[in-house]
Amino acid sequence: xxxxxxxxxxxxxxxxxxxxxxxxxxxxxxxxxxxxxxxxxxxxxxxxxxxxxxxxxxxxxxxxxxxxxxxxxxxxxxxxxxxxxxxxxxxxxxxxxxxxxxxxxxxxxxxxxxxxxxxxxxxxxxxxxxxxxxxxxxxxxxxxxxxxxxxxxxxxxxxxxxxxxxxxxxxxxxxxxxxxxxxxxxxxxxxxxxxxxxxxxxxxxxxxxxxxxxxxxxxxxxxxxxxxxxxxxxxxxxxxxxxxxxxxxxxxxxxxxxxxxxxxxxxxxxxxxxxxxxxxxxxxxxxxxxxxxxxxxxxxxxxxxxxxxxxxxxxxxxxxxxxxxxx
Amino acid sequence: xxxxxxxxxxxxxxxxxxxxxxxxxxxxxxxxxxxxxxxxxxxxxxxxxxxxxxxxxxxxxxxxxxxxxxxxxxxxxxxxxxxxxxxxxxxxxxxxxxxxxxxxxxxxxxxxxxxxxxxxxxxxxxxxxxxxxxxxxxxxxxxxxxxxxxxxxxxxxxxxxxxxxxxxxxxxxxxxxxxxxxxxxxxxxxxxxxxxxxxxxxxxxxxxxxxxxxxxxxxxxxxxxxxxxxxxxxxxxxxxxxxxxxxxxxxxxxxxxxxxxxxxxxxxxxxxxxxxxxxxxxxxxxxxxxxxxxxxxxxxxxxxxx
Amino acid sequence: xxxxxxxxxxxxxxxxxxxxxxxxxxxxxxxxxxxxxxxxxxxxxxxxxxxxxxxxxxxxxxxxxxxxxxxxxxxxxxxxxxxxxxxxxxxxxxxxxxxxxxxxxxxxxxxxxxxxxxxxxxxxxxxxxxxxxxxxxxxxxxxxxxxxxxxxxxxxxxxxxxxxxxxxxxxxxxxxxxxxxxxxxxxxxxxxxxxxxxxxxxxxxxxxxxxxxxxxxxxxxxxxxxxxxxxxxxxxxxxxxxxxxxxxx
Numbered sequence: 001x002x003x004x005x006x007x008x009x010x011x012x013x014x015x016x017x018x019x020x021x022x023x024x025x026x027x028x029x030x031x032x033x034x035x036x037x038x039x040x041x042x043x044x045x046x047x048x049x050x051x052x053x054x055x056x057x058x059x060x061x062x063x064x065x066x067x068x069x070x071x072x073x074x075x076x077x078x079x080x081x082x083x084x085x086x087x088x089x090x091x092x093x094x095x096x097x098x099x100x101x102x103x104x105x106x107x108x109x110x111x112x113x114x115x116x117x118x119x120x121x122x123x124x125x126x127x128x129x130x131x132x133x134x135x136x137x138x139x140x141x142x143x144x145x146x147x148x149x150x151x152x153x154x155x156x157x158x159x160x161x162x163x164x165x166x167x168x169x170x171x172x173x174x175x176x177x178x179x180x181x182x183x184x185x186x187x188x189x190x191x192x193x194x195x196x197x198x199x200x201x202x203x204x205x206x207x208x209x210x211x212x213x214x215x216x217x218x219x220x221x222x223x224x225x226x227x228x229x230x231x232x233x234x235x236x237x238x239x240x241x242x243x244x245x246x247x248x249x250x251x252x253x254x255x256x257x258x259x260x261x262x263x264x265x266x267x268x269x270x271x272x273x274x275x276x277x278x279x280x281x282x283x284x285x286x287x288x289x290x291x292x293x294x295x296x297x298x299x300x301x302x303x304x305x306x307x308x309x310x311x312x313x314x315x316x317x318x319x320x321x322x323x324x325x326x327x
Numbered sequence: 328x329x330x331x332x333x334x335x336x337x338x339x340x341x342x343x344x345x346x347x348x349x350x351x352x353x354x355x356x357x358x359x360x361x362x363x364x365x366x367x368x369x370x371x372x373x374x375x376x377x378x379x380x381x382x383x384x385x386x387x388x389x390x391x392x393x394x395x396x397x398x399x400x401x402x403x404x405x406x407x408x409x410x411x412x413x414x415x416x417x418x419x420x421x422x423x424x425x426x427x428x429x430x431x432x433x434x435x436x437x438x439x440x441x442x443x444x445x446x447x448x449x450x451x452x453x454x455x456x457x458x459x460x461x462x463x464x465x466x467x468x469x470x471x472x473x474x475x476x477x478x479x480x481x482x483x484x485x486x487x488x489x490x491x492x493x494x495x496x497x498x499x500x501x502x503x504x505x506x507x508x509x510x511x512x513x514x515x516x517x518x519x520x521x522x523x524x525x526x527x528x529x530x531x532x533x534x535x536x537x538x539x540x541x542x543x544x545x546x547x548x549x550x551x552x553x554x555x556x557x558x559x560x561x562x563x564x565x566x567x568x569x570x571x572x573x574x575x576x577x578x579x580x581x582x583x584x585x586x587x588x589x590x591x592x593x594x595x596x597x598x599x600x601x602x603x604x605x606x607x608x609x610x611x612x613x614x615x616x617x618x619x620x621x622x623x624x625x626x627x628x629x630x631x632x633x
Numbered sequence: 634x635x636x637x638x639x640x641x642x643x644x645x646x647x648x649x650x651x652x653x654x655x656x657x658x659x660x661x662x663x664x665x666x667x668x669x670x671x672x673x674x675x676x677x678x679x680x681x682x683x684x685x686x687x688x689x690x691x692x693x694x695x696x697x698x699x700x701x702x703x704x705x706x707x708x709x710x711x712x713x714x715x716x717x718x719x720x721x722x723x724x725x726x727x728x729x730x731x732x733x734x735x736x737x738x739x740x741x742x743x744x745x746x747x748x749x750x751x752x753x754x755x756x757x758x759x760x761x762x763x764x765x766x767x768x769x770x771x772x773x774x775x776x777x778x779x780x781x782x783x784x785x786x787x788x789x790x791x792x793x794x795x796x797x798x799x800x801x802x803x804x805x806x807x808x809x810x811x812x813x814x815x816x817x818x819x820x821x822x823x824x825x826x827x828x829x830x831x832x833x834x835x836x837x838x839x840x841x842x843x844x845x846x847x848x849x850x851x852x853x854x855x856x857x858x859x860x861x862x863x864x865x866x867x868x869x870x871x872x873x874x875x876x877x878x879x880x881x882x
Contacts, residue, residue: 057421119618122625126364126420126564130556131621137553138614145607191749196735199752200745203725203736209687210723214740214798215711221745228748254553258428265425295440301432308426309414325727327421 001321008273012183015276019175031171032243037276037283038178039239044263044275045185046232051261052270053198054225055205055327057129059257060116060136064230066143066252067112068105068237073155073247075101080158098163098177101238109234110227117226121219133254140252154248161242168242178239182276185232190272192228201225205327233260262304268316270325277315331465336586337579342471344578345478349533350555351562351570352485353526359565360501360522361416366427367407368530368555369548370434375400375531376538376547377438380447389452393535400531401524408523413516431549439545446542449535474536481529482571489567498522502565554581557613561620563630572628577613584609637662637696638832639715639802644683644693646676653679655856657693661802661832666824668835668843671853672877677836678720680853681806684834685717686710698801711740716800716831718791720807726780730771730790733779734762737797765796769823785816792823802831809839821845852876 015038022030043065050056078085078094085092095101120131144152160168168174192198204211204218211218241247250256259282267278285303289296307314313323354368378399383392407430415423450456451470458466489495497518500508509515534548541547558577562569589605596604620628640660646653654676661667669677682688684695686707694703697713705713724733735752738761739745752758766772769789774782782790788808795803808824809817821842824833828848837843843850844864851861854876860867867873 051421057424059424119622123621126358127560127621127625127627129364129420129424130560131617133553134557134560134614134617138611141610141614142607145603145610147603188749191751194751194753195748196739196745196750196752196755196758197748199728199732200736200739202728203732206725206727207723209707210719210725210736210794211740212687212707213685213711213717213719213723214737214794215708215743216740216745217708224746224748254549258424261421261425262428265421269421295436297432298436298440301429301436304429304432305411305426308418308422308429309411327419 002319004271004316004320004322007316007319011273011277011280015280016179019172023172028171031175033283033287035171035175035178035243037279038175038182039236039243040260040263040283041276041279042178042182042185042239043233043236044260044267044279045182045189046229046234046236047260048229048264048270048275049189049192049232050222050226050229051264051327052274052325053193053205054201054222054229055325056121056222056226056229057261057327058120058132058226058229059129059254059261060132060134061230061233061260062252062254062256063116063136063139064109064113064233065237065240065256065260066139066247066249067109068234068239069241069247069251070143070149070155070237071105071108071234072101072161072238072241073157074149075104076157076161077149077155096159096161098161098168098242101161101242102235105234105238106231109237110231112234113227113230114223116230117223121222121226133257136252136254136257140249140254143249143252150248152249154246154250157241157245157247160245174243178243181235181239185235186272186276188228188232193272197221197224202325205325262300264314265304265307266314268314268324269327271314271316274314274316274324281315331463332586334463334465335467336583338467338471338475340579340582341575342474342478342578343582344575345475345482346533346537347551347555347558347578348478348571348574349481349529349536350551351558351574352481352567353529354555355559355562355565355567355570356498356522357526358559359567360498361519363412363416364420364423364427365412365526366424366552367430367434368526369552370431371400371404371527371530371548372534372551373434373438373545373548374403375534376449376543377442377447377534378531379535379538380449380543381442383449384447389450389455389539392449393532396531396535397528400534401528403531404527405520405524407527408520412523413519416519435545442545444545446544449538449543451539470539477532477536481532485567494518494521554613557617559627561617561627563624563627566627566629569627569629576616580616581609581613584612588612638698639684639804639834640696641680641684642694642696644680644695645691646679646683646688647691652856654683654690654853657853657856657858659834659851659858659861661834663832664828665848666828666833666835666846668837668847668850669853670837670840670843670850675853676856677853678806679856681717681804681836684804685715711798711800712743714801716795716798716803718788718795718803718805718808720810720836722787722791724779724787724790724794726778728779729775730766730777730779730782730786731762731775733790734765734793734797735759737765737794738762741798761797765793768796769793770819784811785813788812788816788820792820800831803827803833803835805833806836807838808835809837809842817842 019031019034047061050058075095079096116135120128123131149155162168163177166173200211200216201221204221208218263278263282264275266281267274285300289299317324357363357365375396379392379396382395383389415426455470455473457469459469460466489498497513501518554577558573559570562573588609589602592601592605637660642658644654644657657680671677683690686705694701702710702713735758738758766775769792771789771793774786792808809820812820817839824846847864849863850867851858852873859872859876860870
């Protein structure tokens with residue numbers, strides 16, 4: 001059995017080494033693929049805080065991913081068409097600046113997570129799963145029917161947004177940016193888990209009545225976790241949109257919510273690097289199996305079934321020999 | 328004119344509602360008795376539709392197609408229950424969600440493998456097609472009226488089954504106390520397979536019936552599945568009565584909202600913006616309905632607090 | 634200081650036709666251990682849930698330090714000074730013993746909102762948690778995962794979490810349950826000393842412990858208090874004999 005710390009560093013190292021190798025080997029596509037891993041991992045780190053520590057099985061995290069994506073899409077669209085966003089009272093210029101877009105994406109996702117959390121956390125168990133799923137669908141259908149920003153067809157952004165001092169059109173530079181964002185989120189997840197908040201949240205998952213008995217409100221704890229979680233997933237959505245230079249309602253789809261959960265399950269629920277190794281394996285499967293057969297989802301389904309039925313704890317659980325938290 | 332439109336749309340809403348009920352009844356029964364959330368229920372709907380389209384294509388008989396849909400979905404349901412689902416009854420909800428999500432992937436891709444990516448078509452038989460004139464001079468498609476009739480008949484049948492038969496007594500007992508009914512000599516795993524197959528058959532029936540007015544394609548089950556979830560959350564998970572009321576509410580809200588909300592907004596907005604706002608709001612209306620119900624009653628209309 | 638720390642007046646709770654508690658009025662005075670005894674199904678657990686706010690009462694009041702807390706929920710009552718232990722351990726089983734007491738300490742400080750600073754750097758939380766562990770004698774097991782604890786250690790940990798709250802009154806649901814003779818003796822000694830800090834409302838089946846500890850005993854039968862008094866009052870009570878031993882004993 002290997003210590004979790006060793007595994008974590010190995011995963012992180014691999015994630016940097018692969019695109020650096022690709023730069024020298026001139027394998028641009030590998031860099032793009034690794035960037036995709038990093039962004040999906042970031043989205044899953046967000047979900048992992050709600051799901052793995054807080055025990056909230058959110059089947060609607062695509063809502064935040066999509067909101068982040070559309071925050072980027074709408075701001076950049078207005079910048080590239082030189083038409084200000086008209087809110088009736090105020091007009092806001094569009095922008096191609098990543099820091100501004102990230103701030104907006106994070107803030108909007110956090111706000112949406114607060115509202116959705118406030119309503120959804122009134123329920124527990126299956127009801128929570130279904131109500132979050134339904135909120136995700138609500139955004140999905142809204143995006144489809146909102147013709148001003150492309151409706152079903154989505155929005156294309158012609159040039160990737162900029163970051164001061166960097167040329168984001170160079171794949172490895174954009175990768176670096178995403179990687180830093182992922183590291184910041186991982187540090188946050190790591191510190192959060194060891195903080196008073198993480199300790200109480202983790203207890204609220206296991207024994208909410210105890211948390212009440214020591215004078216704390218488990219629902220408020222979960223709500224804050226849900227907001228942090230949604231904000232991180234929203235940031236990932238903005239980056240994902242920038243990677244593809246395209247946003248569409250598919251970012252809101254329930255399949256995406258499901259895939260984010262799958263990433264975490266493959267990697268290991270509640271584990272620091274669970275989302276990262278999960279995203280690596282998921283993208284690798286998608287790429288290699290997808291290249292071998294059009295029907296790769298059959299194999300993904302089979303692998304998933306195997307993990308659920310026979311191998312609790314995912315990859316990290318398997319490597320460390322420790323099962324990890326139960327959700 | 329407006330009255331005619333309203334009556335017609337109410338009928339459309341009812342028709343949509345009863346089809347949702349066929350889906351939701353199985354979901355809620357399976358949850359109530361076995362405590363399982365089954366995302367793959369939409370796949371069984373799809374299986375029913377494909378079986379019907381294939382048999383109708385081969386034989387030309389709509390009735391045979393319906394029977395095939397029932398049989399194929401029930402068989403697929405029973406198979407999945409025996410192979411996978413029964414290992415999940417005691418598992419956490421997260422595991423159930425994932426395993427049944429995996430089943431969707433397998434069902435969808437498997438179906439694509441067999442039938443290809445192009446939609447199949449299932450025609451309404453000639454003796455059920457065409458409009459019929461209702462009292463008051465409203466012309467309405469006969470087939471849709473038949474759907475409403477079938478839905479109501481199934482609802483009554485389910486009520487009879489759960490309230491009046493030996494199987495129904497076992498089902499209700501299974502909801503409350505599985506150890507006890509096992510101790511009384513009921514073969515619980517056979518009961519579960521039976522309930523699962525029954526739910527699957529209802530989903531398959533819905534798929535076949537709806538398949539005749541829409542195209543039959545991979546992925547057709549999931550939008551309906553999610554609406555069926557909304558239905559049982561509104562009605563209260565585990566309650567068949569709740570599923571019926573919820574299905575009607577969702578069917579009517581979705582249909583009437585789609586037609587009348589844009590019109591409503593035209594009263595005080597300019598036409599383009601009104602259509603935009605109205606249709607956007609309409610597409611979200613059932614989810615808004617659900618959140619209102621849950622704020623008011625976190626366990627749904629007919630649900631029991633866990 | 635007030636003459637009565639914790640009091641209930643006319644508490645009642647029905648589940649359908651069953652009256653689980655019926656007009657229960659008891660009080661808890663400074664420095665005492667007040668034991669509630671009664672046969673299984675008498676309504677003891679319901680009463681505790683009502684006192685601690687886990688279950689809403691149909692009628693009646695709960696007062697803590699002359700303050701009406703009936704309308705408060707569990708967490709508010711905890712902050713008002715109620716320290717509860719559970720009959721069936723409600724501990725975070727995946728976490729260490731230390732994390733479980735720190736949870737109590739964080740609750741007592743009302744400071745769960747720091748998402749970035751490690752708990753181990755909050756000196757006051759750590760000190761309070763260590764202190765509680767030491768008092769119940771669990772310092773040696775601090776790193777042990779709660780799920781790996783023996784049954785007796787879990788009971789000790791339950792009490793330790795309540796200690797971190799420094800409550801005005803303890804409400805303990807069968808702290809001796811499942812303890813061996815030695816464990817029971819240790820716990821009895823510990824609770825004996827605890828009463829000077831805060832009075833204890835003690836629901837307990839272990840009669841040796843009850844008779845050794847209780848200043849007063851109330852007997853709950855079919856949801857009603859049929860007698861309240863000192864140990865010797867209760868031993869001598871005909872009503873209690875009848876309830877426990879049958880009609881004409």
